[in-house]
Amino acid sequence: xxxxxxxxxxxxxxxxxxxxxxxxxxxxxxxxxxxxxxxxxxxxxxxxxxxxxxxxxxxxxxxxxxxxxxxxxxxxxxxxxxxxxxxxxxxxxxxxxxxxxxxxxxxxxxxxxxxxxxxxxx
Numbered sequence: 001x002x003x004x005x006x007x008x009x010x011x012x013x014x015x016x017x018x019x020x021x022x023x024x025x026x027x028x029x030x031x032x033x034x035x036x037x038x039x040x041x042x043x044x045x046x047x048x049x050x051x052x053x054x055x056x057x058x059x060x061x062x063x064x065x066x067x068x069x070x071x072x073x074x075x076x077x078x079x080x081x082x083x084x085x086x087x088x089x090x091x092x093x094x095x096x097x098x099x100x101x102x103x104x105x106x107x108x109x110x111x112x113x114x115x116x117x118x119x120x121x122x
Contacts, residue, residue, distance in 0.1 A: 007068050007076050011038055011061065018057070019046035035075030038065065042080075050080060 008029040016022035024043035029036065042050055051058045062078045069076035 007036060007065055008038055010068060011040060011065065011078065014061065014064075015040060015042065015050060018049055019043065020049070021046055035077060036069065037077050037079060039079045039081060044084070047080075047082065 008027045012025060012027040015027075016025050019025060019042055021043035024041075024046070026041040028039040028041075030039070031037075040050070049057070050061075052060075058078070058080060065076040065078055
């Protein structure tokens with residue numbers, strides 16, 4: 001089997017075994033200036049499975065693809081497209097800043113630091 005098909009077929013076979021909707025798995029392979037780009041699209045309900053806890057599954061797939069590519073002196077990258085309607089939560093908003101003025105600390109019991117004269121070390 002030619003290298004052109006090996007890496008894409010590898011991704012497709014592995015991902016189809018992991019997901020609940022294997023018929024929705026689509027793998028595209030493109031060659032660009034950065035090397036080989038494999039784009040993976042899955043059912044929105046399977047995104048969590050493909051990415052994995054803290055991204056471990058996706059990272060593992062990428063590592064295995066790099067090993068396959070290194071065998072043939074090619075750089076292989078994996079892009080997982082986020083389909084419309086995915087169940088990923090929206091990014092958290094930044095906390096709003098209070099519009100109330102901050103009170104200044106008017107402590108008078110703080111003494112200024114006294115300057116020390118440098119001492120010579122012998």
